Amino acid sequence: MFKAKFLVSAFFLAFSLPLAAQDCLPENIELSSQAAVDNFQENHGPCDRVPGSLTIRGDDVVNLDGLAGLTSIGIGIGFAFVTNLADTEGLSSLVSVDGFLIF
Numbered sequence: 001m002f003k004a005k006f007l008v009s010a011f012f013l014a015f016s017l018p019l020a021a022q023d024c025l026p027e028n029i030e031l032s033s034q035a036a037v038d039n040f041q042e043n044h045g046p047c048d049r050v051p052g053s054l055t056i057r058g059d060d061v062v063n064l065d066g067l068a069g070l071t072s073i074g075i076g077i078g079f080a081f082v083t084n085l086a087d088t089e090g091l092s093s094l095v096s097v098d099g100f101l102i103f
Helices: 002-019 034-038 040-044
Strands: 029-031 053-057 076-080 100-102
Touching: 034 040
Parallel strands: 029 053, 053 076, 076 100
Antiparallel strands: none
């Protein structure tokens, strides 16, 4: 009986942990190149929410695919000097953003 309860608990825990929201570190993040965007999860995660601000800058940023999976940004998202960005498809998982700036 104990073994069955343990297995059920372990199964539930294993499948519920990935569903928990994880904050990215640090709280405020600036990505200043395509490589920084591409390596976002490696450098700041694994995570799905930026508790502070996210700033993306640089004319070599052409896509935001490395940000796929982000669901919320606390303070806001800003774009500065991002002249070659074709679309924002990489942000399609966002559900909540408190602010938006384009420079």
